[in-house]
Amino acid sequence: MTGDAHPLDPLAALGGDEASDDAVLAAMVDVERALLRAWGELEEVDVAAEAARLDAARLNAAALAEGNALHGNPVIALLAGLREQVPAEGPARDLLHRGATSQDVVDTALVLVVARSLPSIRHDLVTAGERLAELADRHVATLQVGRTLTQHAAPITFGTTAAGWLDGVTSAIDGLDRLSLPVQLGGSVGTGTAIALSAEGADAPDALRTALAAWLELDDPGRSWHTERTPILRIAAALTATVGAAGRIGAAVSELARSEVAEVAVGSGGASSAMPQKRNPVLPVLLVSAARRAPGALSVIAGALVAEDQRPAGAWHSEWPPLRELLVLALQSAAALSQLAAGLSVDVERMRDALDSQGGAAWAEPASALLARRDGPSAASAAVREALAAAESDHTSHLLDRLGLSRADLERTVFDRSSLIVDAAVARFRRVAEPGSRGEDRR
Structure with missing residues (x-):
């Protein structure tokens, strides 16, 4: 009734046909075809026509399923079907699957x-x-x-x-x-x-293996x-x-x-x-x-x-x-x-509002780092902790205002670091993704 609706697999609608049963079966036939051609090269005999005749669509699906269960792998039944597609006379039938397992x-x-x-x-x-x-x-x-x-x-x-x-x-x-x-x-x-x-x-x-890989x-x-x-x-x-x-x-x-x-x-x-x-x-x-x-x-x-x-x-x-x-x-x-x-x-405004919530407490670490450079680590830590404690009872003022720090100065450093991080990430992506990279030219 449901056919290929995949009621428990919502991702199925997004693809995956490249790895379907038909795709696997076609690949196995392609391997046998390529191996036959590789043998033809090695033995210096022409099997091109016979190799071209091998066709996954002509195989008996029921026989393949039965053979798969009987033998524990799909190849034996596959070969039986492929041999029927190769002429009895000539070298191709003898070379089909020769030496392989x-x-x-x-x-x-x-x-x-x-x-x-x-x-x-x-x-x-x-x-x-x-x-x-x-x-x-x-x-x-x-x-x-x-x-x-x-x-x-x-x-x-x-x-x-x-x-x-x-x-x-x-x-x-x-x-x-x-x-x-x-x-x-x-x-x-x-x-x-x-x-x-x-x-x-x-x-x-x-x-033979080298020729198979090439094909x-x-x-x-x-x-x-x-x-x-x-x-x-x-x-x-x-x-x-x-x-x-x-x-x-x-x-x-x-x-x-x-x-x-x-x-x-x-x-x-x-x-x-x-x-x-x-x-x-x-x-x-x-x-x-x-x-x-x-x-x-x-x-x-x-x-x-x-x-x-x-x-x-x-x-x-x-x-x-x-x-x-x-x-x-x-x-x-x-x-x-x-x-x-x-x-x-x-939503840019929602992001800004979240950052400024809790009296700007999220600015505590950069504020501490900036104050430590001026006043020393101990004094900076004490000042920030005092300002945070006050902010717990009064969210009307911002942490940076309590500390007398310029928000623009701290934001500038955040932006500078962001720019460097973004530039590096984008540049790395461009190197990997560009046409002619290893992934584009390996096949």
Whole structure:
């Protein structure tokens, strides 16, 4: 009845098709096609026409599902279907999947799905980053109260807040750009011996792996990594960091958009089924939800590092669902963050009012620092504490007025620091995000 409505997954509407079942199946067929072409190069035979015939759309979905459950992985049933698409006569049928094992296909296909998803994630992160950079520049002199452990702490600007969010986005982009996306080709026990025997050369497995990587536009790791799972862990960690960076912004926006704070507003809010006046910050909520799910998926993949023998019983299999979950969460979080950043608005007056509340107590630290330079630390501390105590009973005067300090002088230093922080954050983002960077030209 519900079809693809995803009633318990609101993020699903924001994307993730790049990592769908169809996308994974297509990637496995592409791996087999590329391996066939690589064998054709190595054996100097023409298999281009036969390779082109391989088509995921012509496979029997029911047979694949049955075979997956029967054999514990999808490749055996996949091969049965692909062999039906290759002519019985000629070299292609013999070369299809030659020397490979199921893990070679699954690992390489999953990495290929990641590679095909990264441009979309990157695009949305860069789009969000551009908007955050714009907000940081625009509000470099918009005073805001900084909060630590939920309490008012010291003056900042919203420019530095946005710059901090931008730093997380920049780090996420940089982490994804630096990923190695390796093919897997080791054969039954990771040594490539069957490939070497088939091609009559000990170096044939390396040549075949290099050709496979070239056809798929993936990295050649120079080795098999059947039980050395750090390549998958690094991918999972980078995806988790991406989801976490978006979730951190979602959490911060949720707090700043609270009714009693209202320093920012989300472009469009969701309705409440019971309270007609509410406009819920849906995108921030969904970003936080995704960020809370991601570490659990990452922990499963980290657990798969403990891999016995030349192929472990269950550890390798346990990686598949959480890796895809992380990839989908990263796709959806990047899309949601882009939308959130585009619709975010700032209430400058609310920020100023919050900073000046409580008699300007948030200025205590910078006031102490300024007075200490003139009167010494002890005298400065005593003066500020006395002024704060007086302010507790009388909020009609400002802390800085009680201390005889110029608000303009202190604000100028806050603005100067804000300008430096914002400029550095924006410059770092521009370096990472610009066309021609590692992430743009690696494929």
